[in-house]
Amino acid sequence: MNKKLFGLGFVVLALAGSVFYSPSCLGKVLLEKNNDLPLTVFNITFRAGSADDPQARQGLANLTARLVREGGVKALGDLPALTRPELEKVLFPLAADISVSVNKEQTSFSVMATAENGDRVFALLRQVLQAPALDPVEFKRIKEETKLSLTQKWPQQDQEELGKAALERVMYGPAHPYSHVVEGTLAGVEATTIEDVKEFAAKLYTKQRLTVGVTGVIGGDLEAAVKVFNDSLPEGESAKATLPAAPAHTARTLTLVKGDFEGTGVHLGHPTSLTRASADFPAMFLANNAYGKHRDFVGRLMRIVREIRSMNYGTYSYIEEFPNGGRYLSEQTQVARSQQAFTVWGRPTTAENGCFLLRLLARETTKLANEGITEEEFKRVQKYLIGNIPITAAGIEKRLGISIDSEFYGVTGDYLANLQAKVSELTHEQVNAAIKKYVQPESLQMVVVTKDTDAFSKEISSDKCEITYKDGVEVPAEISEEDKKIAVYDVGVEAAQIKVVPAASLFE
Amino acid sequence: MGKSSLFFGVASLGLCLLVACTKNSTNGMGANVNRASKSILTLPHQTATLENGLKVFLVKYPSTGVVAYQLGVRVGSRNEVEKGKSGFAHFFEHLMFRGTKTLSSQEFGAIYTENGVSYNAWTWYDMTNYHGKVASRYLDKILAAEADRFQNLDFSEAALKAEAGAVMGEYLKSASDPGFLMEETMQELAYKSHTYGHTTLGYKADIEQYPNRYQDVWPFFKRYYRPSNVRIVLVGDIEFDKALELIRANFGAWENPAELPQEVTPESEQNDERSKAVEFPSATPTRIAIAHKVPAFGTKDVENAALKLIADVYFSETSEFQKIYRFEKGWLDSVSAFPFETVDPGLWKVELVLSEAGKDKEAELKQAVLDEMEKIKNSPVDTAELTSAKMRARNAALTQWFSAPDSLAGQINWYTNFEADFEVLDRVFQRIDEVQPSDVAAFAKKYLVNTKRTTVTLRGKVQ
Secondary structure (H helix, E strand, C coil): CCCCCCCCCEEECCCCCCCCCCCCCCCCEEEEECCCCCEEEEEEEECCCHHHCCCCCCCHHHHHHHHHHHCCECCECCECCECHHHHHHHHHHHCCCCEEEECCCCEEEEEEEEHHHHHHHHHHHHHHHHCECCCHHHHHHHHHHHHHHHHHHHHHHCHHHHHHHHHHHHHHCCCCCCCCCCCCCHHHHHHCCHHHHHHHHHHHCCHHHEEEEEEECCCHHHHHHHHHHHHHCCCCCCCCCCCCCCCCCCCCEEEEEECCCCCEEEEEEEEECCCCCCCCHHHHHHHHHHHHCCCCCCCHHHHHHHHHCCCCCCEEEECCCCCCCCCCCCCCCCCCCCCEEEEEEEEEECHHHHHHHHHHHHHHHHHHHHHCCCHHHHHHHHHHHHHHHHHCCCCHHHHHHHHHHHHHHCCCCCHHHHHHHHHHHCCHHHHHHHHHHHCCHHHCEEEEEECCHHHHHHHHHCCCCCCCCCCCCCCCHHHHHHHHHHHCCCCCCCHHHCEEEEHHHHHC | CHHHHHHHHHHCCCCCCCCCCCCCCCCCCCCCCCCCCCCCCCCCEEEEECCCCCEEEEEECCCCCEEEEEEEECCCHHHCCCCCCCCHHHHHHHHCCCEECCCEHHHHHHHHHHCCCEEEEEECCCCEEEEEEEEHHHHHHHHHHHHHHHHHECCCHHHHHHHHHHHHHHHHHHHCCHHHHHHHHHHHHHCCCCHHHCCCCCCHHHHHCHHHCHHHHHHHHHHHCCHHHEEEEEEECCCHHHHHHHHHHHHCCCCCCCCCCCCCCCCCCCCCCEEEEEEECCCCCCEEEEEEEECCCCCCCCHHHHHHHHHHHHHCCCCHHHHHHHHHCCCEEEEECCCCCCCCCEEEEEEEEECCCCCCCHHHHHHHHHHHHHHHHHCCCCHHHHHHHHHHHHHHHHHHHHHCHHHHHHHHHHHHCCCCCCHHHHHHHHHHHHCCHHHHHHHHHHHCCHHHEEEEEEEECCC
16 A cells, blocks of 8 residues: 555635635545535545456446445455445445446446434445455346346347447447447456456556545544545556547448337437537537537527427437436536547437438538527527526535546636636637537438338438428428428438448447 | 635645635525424425415525526326326426417527526426526526416417427337336226326327317316416525515416316225236346335325335345345346335335346246235334334435435425425424334235235347
8 A cells, every 4th residue: 555645635615616726736635515414425436437448358347346336345444344235234224325337437436424424434435445345246246237238228228328329339439448338348248357357446446546525514534534545545557548549530421220119319420529628618518508408498409300390309419428318417427538529319209200300410410510500599508508507516416526527627626617607708709610620510420220220221312301290290481491401411321331230239 | 706716826835725614604594594403404494375375385505596496286197087188297298388478489498598597397197397496596587487387378289289299209218118118007907097097108099199189288277287286396595585575476466267176086996916917029128016006195194104114124225135036046137116105095016127047037036025025014024124224214315305406395395295384304204213113014914915916027029
């Protein structure tokens, strides 16, 4: 154990959630004290995830996190060794449900405790992380569960997450560590051993990759315990994964994912160089909200696809990864990535309208790149965001998660307050210039998830595919005119170039 | 922002900040507020009922500059008593976004957009909820907009037709989830006359007819969207007097229409064991749901509390059942047994998702669940386990409910839908504290019996 303090700064956050960073000792520990609420929130995040999975061990980061959490604990100090069920029995009455989230580049262990149980819960969390027992029986179970998920859940049960996973594979290519889902591949999971897990944890659950966040009621003992934890972690070899550059797509592609679903889902996008650390981020943040704000009627896509044409439940766009968007209404934390993509998610429409939806989205995205957003959209969304940005993190857990992500991106200050201030200063021209820079219609990678891929392939390769409106849906004349143009829009992929992949093949 | 630069100044001297941050008790917490010492709700709160019957629940929460708001309507798929109109409460929730007598759908939406509000709605068996978060300084605008749509909803037939398509899209999305087919099958099998027999989304055949339902939605609106059937919950950075004044100004003149809610046909007592197997149209793990009819939510006695504890002691992740069948034998991928509170007698479902290793163990697993039911009746519950479950209930509430203003608003809205006073939150935990081992056995003997049981098994299509 390295006892030297390294890169350790205690950063005390202000009551309103402002983050005060000290440039001379970059904070890896974030403490926010708030005595109004009867609880304490812990979030221990390592900058490690599926992008760190070695070759032929796709899924290792996820298996490691799960086994550390679910594999029981060895004795640590005066805390006794416990099997998984014994540990759960201890955590149960405390309602201290330690949850684990693994994404491409972050692994997070988080838990909430009542104020009076804070010290106890942190001690148990520390035991999980520093004295994991890695029980082989639990490992076998976790592997089986993961394999089931890869063979059944992913390819068969959630059409929309399947489509996003396929798009990710197409956008980044099979050689990039983002190309597999966090749970890995069947072959990777099968090949993984406990030794792999031990090695992964030893190498990556280290101080260089660590950010500790605590918020809520924090007494002196707890503060000291947090310091001891941070102090006792090994230094580690590296601060982050080294990623290859995302492929530069020079042409559009279309991949049809064959799956047994009633409707047809459409996904498209391409990698970008934009992250929260980019100077253009606020401009693209505004642009993306105007184009396809997640689960809201603010965006253009929601208006033209759902509200006017009644084609599906929603269509949205993203400049940052947004996993499980069907479940979450607002951005999750600890899904930060050093490489992001611009993507569009068209939720399932009827199979007969699938072709039209793809044409509509490819055409509209091209229009966005060429023409930008309108003055009206700019003004409306700018005003919206000024009110909206502060409310996205009303809860203390979320605020803490955002601060940890700021640490990931090297963004200093209060992320939301700064974003709000920058958005309020933007001009229409700046936003459209950013769109031109980051939305590349010639590079669109397109994925369609549908049952009858042959029929879809024929349809999209034909000169025309028209929309079939639901019984009684009436649209204004200008929309009918627009529909005629959409119906004949060429998505730019020759019939012979269309790839068809069975859903299961993405997870093998 | 000024403060921020000050701290930067200090930090740039090379000091790492390690400062005990003393919180003063500002954040709008006034002095003239009662804090009941034993109450689970330790934050300042106030309640009121307007003359028209609309109920108001206000809580000050330290979310600087932000308020979570909820408008709960006591209507859900439970109220869809007319044939062909299943899913109407949910359809209606969609239509509530389609404009008012003075505002088009776009103009109405623009009020929320202009003020940066995040807003949404959901519908469930017993309730429809319109909720969101708003900067405190724009609360007046949002309450005015909500009051407008609750009192003056208006939209064209074309708008209704467009929204019908969106609802069908939502149905199709749900239909790709085996859990939804389970729920649809279970509700229909367990209820013969009560409207819990269909899911909140309604039957597909009924949804297909929505484009022709323009005349039918208005009576529904008048019956259920009435002040005496609505609650407003605000949790966040608010002043009680101002908030109440705003609510009075916007909702005070709203009159209860003459149309009354329709009677819901009670379900006659179940006296037979029911079961059904369904096939999901694609490959998926086998699922088994074993349900028992249980009492409606209420805090008059300990029955609901006993059920909550039974679910935790016998089927949670720390239970003997999960230890053996999920973790040791590996036959199960997941177990869920969360009891949903309902206005009328509901279903307590123990739902199993079988693992690859357990795919041929359907019969053993069903029997294992039934064995647990017998155990609850015949062997006294372990008192340590019961205490642990009681502690968990309170600790979970203190953490999960209070971690964000919208979580707390949601819990208040949920429980006041059944019993419309703040104290219902405390009664829930009082009843939990009161549960004795004998109550657990008594509950099981009364309700967890084969004549109240409905079992649904879902198997994926063999490929």
